[in-house]
Amino acid sequence: xxxxxxxxxxxxxxxxxxxxxxxxxxxxxxxxxxxxxxxxxxxxxxxxxxxxxxxxxxxxxxxxxxxxxxxxxxxxxxxxxxxxxxxxxxxxxxxxxxxxxxxxxxxxxxxxxxxxxxxxxxxxxxxxxxxxxxxxxxxxxxxxxxxxxxxxxxxxxxxxxxxxxxxxxxxxxxxxxxxxxxxxxxxxxxxxxxxxxxxxxxxxxxxxxxxxxxxxxxxxxxxxxxxxxxxxxxxxxxxxxxxxxxxxxxxxxxxxxxxxxxxxxxxxxxxxxxxxxxxxxxxxxxxxxxxxxxxxxxxxxxxxxxxxxxxxxxxxxxxxxxxxxxxxxxxxxxxxxxxxxxxxxxxxxxxxxxxxxxxxxxxxxxxxxxxxxxxxxxxxxxxxxxxxxxxxxxxxxxxxxxxxxxxxxxxxxxxxxxxx
Amino acid sequence: xxxxxxxxxxxxxxxxxxxxxxxxxxxxxxxxxxxxxxxxxxxxxxxxxxxxxxxxxxxxxxxxxxxxxxxxxxxxxxxxxxxxxxxxxxxxxxxxxxxxxxxxxxxxxxxxxxxxxxxxxxxxxxxxxxxxxxxxxxxxxxxxxxxxxxxxxxxxxxxxxxxxxxxxxxxxxxxxxxxxxxxxxxxxxxxxxxxxxxxxxxxxxxxxxxxxxxxxxxxxxxxxxxxxxxxxxxxxxxxxxxxxxxxxxxxxxxxxxxxxxxxxxxxxxxxxxxxxxxxxxxxxxxxxxxxxxxxxxxxxxxxxxxxxxxxxxxxxxxxxxxxxxxxxxxxxxxxxxxxxxxxxxxxxxxxxxxxx
Numbered sequence: 001x002x003x004x005x006x007x008x009x010x011x012x013x014x015x016x017x018x019x020x021x022x023x024x025x026x027x028x029x030x031x032x033x034x035x036x037x038x039x040x041x042x043x044x045x046x047x048x049x050x051x052x053x054x055x056x057x058x059x060x061x062x063x064x065x066x067x068x069x070x071x072x073x074x075x076x077x078x079x080x081x082x083x084x085x086x087x088x089x090x091x092x093x094x095x096x097x098x099x100x101x102x103x104x105x106x107x108x109x110x111x112x113x114x115x116x117x118x119x120x121x122x123x124x125x126x127x128x129x130x131x132x133x134x135x136x137x138x139x140x141x142x143x144x145x146x147x148x149x150x151x152x153x154x155x156x157x158x159x160x161x162x163x164x165x166x167x168x169x170x171x172x173x174x175x176x177x178x179x180x181x182x183x184x185x186x187x188x189x190x191x192x193x194x195x196x197x198x199x200x201x202x203x204x205x206x207x208x209x210x211x212x213x214x215x216x217x218x219x220x221x222x223x224x225x226x227x228x229x230x231x232x233x234x235x236x237x238x239x240x241x242x243x244x245x246x247x248x249x250x251x252x253x254x255x256x257x258x259x260x261x262x263x264x265x266x267x268x269x270x271x272x273x274x275x276x277x278x279x280x281x282x283x284x285x286x287x288x289x290x291x292x293x294x295x296x297x298x299x300x301x302x303x304x305x306x307x308x309x310x311x312x313x314x315x316x317x318x319x320x321x322x323x324x325x326x327x328x329x330x331x332x333x334x335x336x337x338x339x340x341x342x343x344x345x346x347x348x349x350x351x352x353x354x355x356x357x358x359x360x361x362x363x364x365x366x367x368x369x370x371x372x373x374x375x376x377x378x379x380x381x382x383x384x385x386x387x388x389x390x391x392x393x394x395x396x397x398x399x400x401x402x403x404x405x406x407x408x409x410x411x412x413x414x415x416x417x418x419x420x
Numbered sequence: 421x422x423x424x425x426x427x428x429x430x431x432x433x434x435x436x437x438x439x440x441x442x443x444x445x446x447x448x449x450x451x452x453x454x455x456x457x458x459x460x461x462x463x464x465x466x467x468x469x470x471x472x473x474x475x476x477x478x479x480x481x482x483x484x485x486x487x488x489x490x491x492x493x494x495x496x497x498x499x500x501x502x503x504x505x506x507x508x509x510x511x512x513x514x515x516x517x518x519x520x521x522x523x524x525x526x527x528x529x530x531x532x533x534x535x536x537x538x539x540x541x542x543x544x545x546x547x548x549x550x551x552x553x554x555x556x557x558x559x560x561x562x563x564x565x566x567x568x569x570x571x572x573x574x575x576x577x578x579x580x581x582x583x584x585x586x587x588x589x590x591x592x593x594x595x596x597x598x599x600x601x602x603x604x605x606x607x608x609x610x611x612x613x614x615x616x617x618x619x620x621x622x623x624x625x626x627x628x629x630x631x632x633x634x635x636x637x638x639x640x641x642x643x644x645x646x647x648x649x650x651x652x653x654x655x656x657x658x659x660x661x662x663x664x665x666x667x668x669x670x671x672x673x674x675x676x677x678x679x680x681x682x683x684x685x686x687x688x689x690x691x692x693x694x695x696x697x698x699x700x701x702x703x704x705x706x707x708x709x710x711x712x713x714x715x716x717x718x719x720x721x722x723x724x725x726x727x728x729x730x731x732x733x734x735x736x737x738x739x740x741x742x743x744x745x746x747x748x749x750x751x752x753x754x755x756x757x758x759x760x761x762x763x764x765x766x767x768x769x770x771x772x773x774x775x776x
Contacts, residue, residue: 115764126516198776369775376771379767381488382488385488
């Protein structure tokens with residue numbers, strides 16, 4: 001529309017509104033329309049992704065069980081000086097809350113929570129609950145100590161006071177092989193119980209190793225795919241994609257068949273006389289198995305972005321470099337390699353992030369030293385039911401991935417990434 | 421934008437509601453168990469007769485043990501499982517945490533010999549929130565074609581000189597620590613007493629250390645017979661029913677060592693808030709009567725928990741039962757109270773020991 005100039009000097013649209021305003025409105029409308037179109041996706045991501053993750057992470061700091069079961073006792077314990085045995089009032093209050101029928105199902109949860117801090121607390125609670133109901137009148141202190149002498153110990157009450165706080169960062173301490181002593185000080189776990197830091201380190205180490213192995217294997221394959229005539233390269237592409245489309249479980253189990261002690265590879269080696277029948281190579285149920293299977297499964301995630309980047313690099317570049325006097329190594333290093341970096345970056349970040357959360361493959365072929373952090377998260381989710389600790393471990397893993405992503409963005413730049 | 425008329429939507433919606441109500445006329449309950457040969461035995465002995473009798477349907481699902489799914493369903497207020505087959509420790513813990521429905525123990529039918537249910541069930545197999553069904557056992561088995569000397573005791577499992585080669589063990593502290601102590605000379609009735617002391621725990625781990633480099637760890641019950649069949653291990657711990665299936669049905673050359681067997685029970689529990697409570701309770705009462713429990717033992721070698729069922733188990737199955745006198749010479753009952761208390765700590769140490 002042609003704008004009309006009026007005597008105030010402003011550019012105006014056909015309907016007389018100033019052009020600047022009209023333009024702003026039009027952009028706003030467009031933005032709103034674009035936003036409306038993405039709303040379903042946004043809502044979907046929010047409801048099925050962000051919200052559950054947020055709720056799960058919240059569990060890592062939430063510990064309401066003890067304060068829900070014993071609200072009064074916890075309140076009085078707050079005032080306690082933490083020296084010697086607490087007063088009769090506290091014992092009486094705990095006895096009343098243990099005997100309260102309303103509390104029947106809260107006690108078990110409280111016992112579980114206390115047991116995370118000190119093993120044996122669950123049975124101490126159960127035993128005491130059963131017996132204290134039969135005690136009608138005080139003094140309760142003597143009654144408690146008669147049931148179990150631990151009720152006379154200062155640490156027992158300090159632990160209850162500690163657990164009485166409905167919010168805690170104890171799960172994060174545990175996830176870093178630390179623990180909180182009854183007096184609240186943070187100390188290292190005894191060495192025989194330290195595991196999580198080792199597993200985090202191992203997970204990162206394995207993921208880096210798998211990423212490097214994937215780059216080394218995928219680079220020549222992708223180069224071949226990108227340079228061969230399309231007929232041959234399409235056929236080769238199917239060999240890459242076929243395993244990619246096969247179920248993860250099937251591929252992992254195939255590796256078991258291949259690698260196990262009486263498996264295909266060992267049988268071939270033995271029949272060729274390379275290894276003796278009695279010293280077959282242990283290639284599975286250890287780190288080797290985890291590494292081989294993970295590299296194979298994640299390889300397509302490296303091949304595909306690399307291939308798509310290499311496909312766009314004109315072959316003339318290399319020819320030009322050669323004709324200008326560069327030897328093949330220099331031509332590759334200075335001309336070809338830098339142009340493939342976006343593909344390497346995209347592939348690496350995909351492979352690394354997938355590798356860091358891997359758990360089915362290590363669980364099946366990892367044996368004892370091939371377990372990764374996800375396996376222990378799964379253990380706490382499904383077996384020990386310590387969801388706080390599982391959430392804390394997951395939270396640390398998530399923070400680690402986000403930090404790496406940030407670092408990648410700073411060094412390579414996310415806009416440089418080509419996914420295909 | 422007028423491809424779908426509102427009235428059509430309404431009709432479709434009403435039709436959908438109509439369909440669901442029609443489907444609910446006969447109850448469908450979801451029964452969850454451990455899969456494989458074990459679930460098959462339950463389908464034959466419990467599910468099929470119950471479906472034939474009541475006209476209801478059963479949706480049978482598999483899981484891998486533990487309370488994670490039950491707790492998630494109860495906390496989310498969306499309970500889709502009606503009955504779950506669990507181990508005793510999980511039944512007790514779930515009940516304490518209030519995620520299981522109380523069971524109407526008084527309504528369980530009396531035994532066929534007239535004994536009231538509470539006396540007919542073996543002591544400890546009825547619980548506030550759970551009704552027992554079977555006695556099962558963790559034993560170890562070896563491939564008779566692969567060993568020069570046959571193992572006979574639990575100590576032999578830890579004896580690398582007598583029987584060299586890889587061994588399979590379940591990747592958890594339970595049973596392994598008990599076996600380590602028994603192999604180290606602790607009597608079965610003293611095992612948990614010793615294991616409750618720090619020195620006892622160290623002793624158990626020290627014994628496990630002696631075979632650590634020769635162990636293949638398994639997780640699912642179907643794995644150990646497969647490891648044994650593949651020649652990946654010369655002997656392995658396993659559930660006796662899985663071994664029965666491999667030996668009798670699949671004719672594998674395995675033999676079971678019953679010495680030091682650790683026995684436990686499996687029970688029915690109902691997640692709190694089950695939507696088909698009445699039908700599911702009816703199933704529990706039906707499936708745990710004398711006849712059904714005895715029939716179940718015809719398909720897999722897990723023993724019934726009712727005394728009145730013992731005599732009704734087919735004679736051919738008797739020698740395969742964990743409770744058969746010839747097998748029950750040096751048994752240890754899994755102590756759920758001990759594991760409820762020390763399970764977290766011992767598994768933590770076990771996992772650290774494994775990873776170290």
